[in-house]
Amino acid sequence: MRSSRGVEGSLDDPRLASITPASQLTIRPAPEMASTGIPALDALTGGLPRGCLTELCGPASSGRTTVLLAVLAAATRRGEFCALIDASDTLDPHSAVATDVDLDRLLWVRCNEISPPRRRDTEKEENQKKGCPISRTSLAREVGISSQSTFDFDHAPSRQSEQRLEQVLRATDLLLESGGFGLIVLDLADLPPQAARRIPLTTWFRFRRAVEHKPTLLLAIEQQPIAGSCSTLLLQLGVLSTQYPVLSSHARSGDQHLQPAHAQLLTGLNINMELTHSRLERKPARAVAFETKTAWAG
C-alpha cells in the first residue's frame, strides 16, 4: 500500500498536472435556507434550500396545497416575487388570501388545454386558406421559444395532460431564464402520475442547473417523486387515512355518527410529513406532524 506522501509525490509528475488533490478541492458552501412559514417543517428540514430543487409529494388531502400556500406566504412576506405554474389551474384565491399570500407578488400561470402551439402542417394549410401566410414557425424561430422542453408525447396517456405538461415545462424554462423570482412552484399534483413521470430526468437536471448559484427556490408538488436524484430535498406527506379520526374537534369523542351533519364542522387537518431524502445532510429519515386550521375555525 502506498503512503499518502508517496501518492502526493507522484502528483508532481507533469502528466498529472491537471489533477487536483482532494485536500485542495473547494468545499461547496451549504445553500441558504429559507423559512417555510411552518415552524415544524422548519425544524425538520431547516427550511427550504435556495438554488435547489425540492419535491413535495403526497396524495389528495395530505396537505400539499396547505404547505404550498404557507411557503408562498412566507416568501411574499419576505418581499420576494413568486411564480406559481399551475398545471391543472387549481389555485383557490380565497385560500391564498386566508394564508396571507401577498397577491401582488404572486405570478399565476394557469395552464390549460386551449391555444397550444400548432403543428407545422395544419398551420401551413390554414395560412394558405386565409391568404396571408404570415408564418408562425418563422416567428417561433425568431423569438427563440425554447425547444428544449419538448419531448415525445406519442405514448402519453391523454392529450389534455400532454398540453398542460408542455405548457408547464416551457413556462418554467422561461421563468428560470428571466430570473428575479424568489420562489418558483411547479404544481403537478393533479396531473396523472403516469403523465408526470414522462418528464425526462434531463429536464429536471436542466431545471436544477438553472437555479444553481441563484437565490431562487424551486419547488415541485407531485403525487409521487419523479425528479430522482435531481432533487435536493424530498418531502413525503402522509395519506389522510392516518388522520381520519382527528377530522374535527366535534368528532373527537367518537360519536360523530350520532351527530347530524349540520352540527359537524371541518376545523382542520393533521399533516404528517416525512423527510425522505436530503442531499444536504446524511441522517436517517424522520417525520413531523403539525395541525392546520380552516379559515372559519377561528
Added chain:
Amino acid sequence: MPFACISVPNFPVAAALRAEPDLHALAVAIFEGKPPLEKIIAVNDAARSLGIAPAMTKAQSELCSELALRPRSPLHESSAHAALLDCAQSFSPCVEDTAADTALIDLAGMESLLGPLPQISRAISARATELGLEANVAVASNPDTAQLAARGLSVAPASGRLSRGHLAHAPEDAQNLKVLVIPPGNEAAYLGSLPLEVLFHDRLEGEEKKSADRLLETLERWGIRNLRVLAALPQVSLSERLGQEGLRLQQLARGAAFRTLVPVEPPLVFEEAIELEHPITLLEPLAFLLNRLLEQICARLGSRALATQELRLTLELENFNQPSTLNPQQFLRTLRLPLPMLDPKLFLKLLQLDLNANPPGAPILKIHLAVEPARPRSAQGGLFLPPSPEPEKLELTLARIAGMVGEHKVGALELLDTHHPEGFRMRRFVAEVARKTPQKENSNSSAVGSAVAKSAVTALRRFRPPLRAQVTLQDGEPASVTCLKKKEVQGDVLWKAGPWRFSGDWWEHEAWSRDEWDLALQNGDTIALYRLVHDLLAGAWFMEGTYD
C-alpha cells in the same frame, strides 16, 4: 429686446367668422347659456351699429332681423387659437400662449432675418389675415406694453390717437390701423391715452372679474380715466390704498413692467411610417421594417431623454373587396407596457409575439408606428432588498407565456368585491419593488408562532371547471358520490358537514345560490376530503375541490 403681441378682438366672433367666411359682411352676434336664458357675449362692429350689445338676451336680439345669431363654439375657438399660435410660431420659436385670443412673440434677433420691426409687424398681421383672423399687432420693448398696446388698438385705432412723433411709421392704410410699433422709451407716452379697461382682459370670469370691476370702480371714483393719470399717482399713497395690485397696474400703465415669456412647448409627436411599393405577406420582412422604425423612434426618444409606455402599430392592409386604395383596411395593435422602457429589441419581440397571436389577415401596404413619450423610470436598487425580475425581461417572458396559455391565463390575482366563490379576475403582473416594504425574517419564536396562525391554513384545491357529480341521498344528505370525469373522486361518504348555504347577486342576471358540503369520501384504501356543492338554481351537484 422687442416683443410683439398678436391680439384678436372679439375672439368668439372672430372664431365664428373664421369658420363661416360668408358672415363677414353681416352683423354677427354670439350667444351662450342655457335656454331660455341665453345671452349675447360678443358682437362685431356691424351688430354694434344696429344696437346689439353684450349682455342682451337672445330674445331681445332676435328682434333685429338683419342679425346673424350663432351659438358659441368651443371647437371653432380651439381651431382659431391653434391658428393664432401657428401664425406666431412662424415668426419666432419663442412664443407665449398668453390667452385664447392673445399670443406674445419674442423678436430678439429676428430683425436680421425678417427685416425691420415695422415690416415684421405688417407681415404678422398679413399672415394672421391669411389664416382667417383679423388681429391687432403691437411691438414694444417689453411684453406687457405690447399686450396693452394691442388691446388698445381695438379701443382706439392708432391714427386717431397719436401724433407722428410717437410712431415708428405713419399709418397709411386700413391694414396699418391694426399694426403699431412703439419705439423704446415711448411706452408711457403711447399708453397714456388708453382707457383703464385695457389693463384687464375682457374675458375675465368669476372672482377675477369681480376684483377687476372693484378696482375700476375705485379708480373711476377717484376721477382716473386713463393710464397717464394712473401712472402719475404717487406710489406710496397708491400702495396704501390699493396694495400690491395697484402698484402692479401702475407699472403696467407706465410701460415699465418687465417679465420673461413662458414659451409654449409644442406637443411631442413620435411617429414613423413607411409606405411599401409592394405589399408584404411574410413576417420576416415586416420584422425587418419594424426594427428600422423602432430604432429610429427610440433614437429620437433617447435624444430627448424620454422613454415610452405605449406603442401603437397601424397597418394599412390590402382590401380585397375594394381594391381601390381610397378605402384601405386598417389593422391596429396597441402595446401597453407596465413601465416606461426604451429597448428597440424588446419592442420588436413584443410586437412579433403580438402579431403572431393576432395576425393581420391581409397583405400590408403601409406601416405606421407611433409611441407615447413618457419620462424614463428612475429606480434606485437597494442593497438589502430581495431581488426582483427586470421589467424588460419580465415583460417579454410574460408575453411568451401568454402566447402559450392565453392572454388572460397569466398574471396577478385580484379579488372582486363579491361573495361568489370564483369572484376574482386576472390583472397585469408588475414587479414593483417599492410598493410594499418586505417584513424581515424574525427568528423570534413568538413572532414565528404568531405567523403559524396565519400560515398553516387548510387550503382548498379547486377543480376548474367543477366536476359534475352524481349524488345518492339518504335522508336528504349525501351518502355516496360519483364523478364520471374523474374516477378517483368517488366513494361512500364517511363523514360530512353542512349544508352551508350561500347566495348572491340576486339582483343581477348571474344570480347564484348553493349549498356546500364538506365530505370525506372513501375510495378503496384512500380517504380524501372534498367540497360538494348543490346548485340550487340549476338543481345540479358539483364537486368543487378537495381540501388538501
